[in-house]
Amino acid sequence: MPARDAEVTVLRRHADGFSPRDLDEAGVQTVVTAADLRAAQAAVRNVTAADDVLGYIVDLAQATRQSPSVQLGASPRAATALLATAKAWAWLGGSPAITPDHVQTMLLPTWRHRLRLRPDAELEGVSVEALLQSILQQTRVPL
Template sequence: MTDLPTPDPGIRSPLQAVLAVRDEVGKVVVGQQGVLTGAIAALLVNGHVLLEGVPGVAKTLLAKSLAAAFDMEFTRVQFTPDLMPSDVIGQQLVAQQPGGQVSFTFRQGPVFTNLLLADEINRTPPKTQAALLEAMEERQVSFDGTTHQLPEPFLVIATQNPIEYEGTYPLPEAQLDRFLFKLNMTYPSVEQELEMVARHDRGLNPHDVRSAGVRAVASSADLAAGRAAIHAIRVEPAVQQYIVSLCRATRESPSLALGVSPRGVTWLLHASKAWAWLSGREFVTPDEVKAVAKPCLRHRVMVRPELELEGTTADAVLDGLLATVPTPR
């Protein structure tokens, strides 16, 4: 993902407020601008994000500071093998009233928040992973025949370690398809790591983003205005055809055992519109589609096992398709 324009400090528009979030998060997170912008884009179109990276690359810190900059409620859940679905969505409590009457009340779980960090989501069994499916897709939780609406906005940022598979449960395809983006958090550059060391030497406490100076610079009103503006962006038929052709090419590729689902096609459209708005455009070009294609599609395709053993990756296959599918002029 490429960098976006810097907001003008003069007149404060919803776009400038949303872009200012990057500067606030940058007070505690050095680098990772592409990952941060991807998370912001997901929030703007009601998507969710899967972060993949080795321990210690600021996955949790990015999510926490993003919530602080948007003035959102933040909840972190450590996913473990013994975590139960009720530990995530909530549970029914029994209370005995005076006179012996029994009443039932629903105690909301940590999923009732604005930004839920599902830390190491692949360390919990499929039954608990599945508890998030309805929440992520429908923005609601059904329990004992009653539907409970989740707060607005609602964003799930899930993390997983790409190199440690012992004691993990791979996410099922149905759950992976619920994530708008799969973003890879890599090691910082030499310059960025030197800046990190200098900040810690000056007393930066990454566990307290407020004391580090991160403040709320965007509100729910800015977010709602941004969503309305993105919804109003229209995509020319030629670009719509390009999106469909690109996704259909994944289903016909001999390198892939599984191509992009129809849900993935629509998510690529929404992600492209969000990227266009963040770039200051009122329309979508093929450049926006290409910018978000890999993070939006890499987790929706499956490389054939024999090719995967040879080192072929989903990104490499997508790069080939982006180079061969005709781009509209």
């Protein structure tokens, strides 16, 4: 939480007419254009994924669904999201194809909010992060 004085300053700015939607007034500067973003999206679509890596993503998703600690596991849509984030991560690193390392790197940020643990597992101190780390360790990684 911000300090009280900082919150009063924020409220003062709003009371005086500040609009967070006015990006120029907020001091926000353009870093990339819409065309730059479209070009990046197109480049990410060109990152390839081998069948064994796609199978790895499916195996990870199925492992969440089979875990006794999980009430709601990773859906096929979650698997698609992991594929998309792994492709973006690969592109950012200059790789033309995703690897298991890309999948592993993006698993937590992509799935952390998508799983629901059983109440008894939460009471026992199980966390989604620990569960996903365990699944990563137990799932066979393609070569």
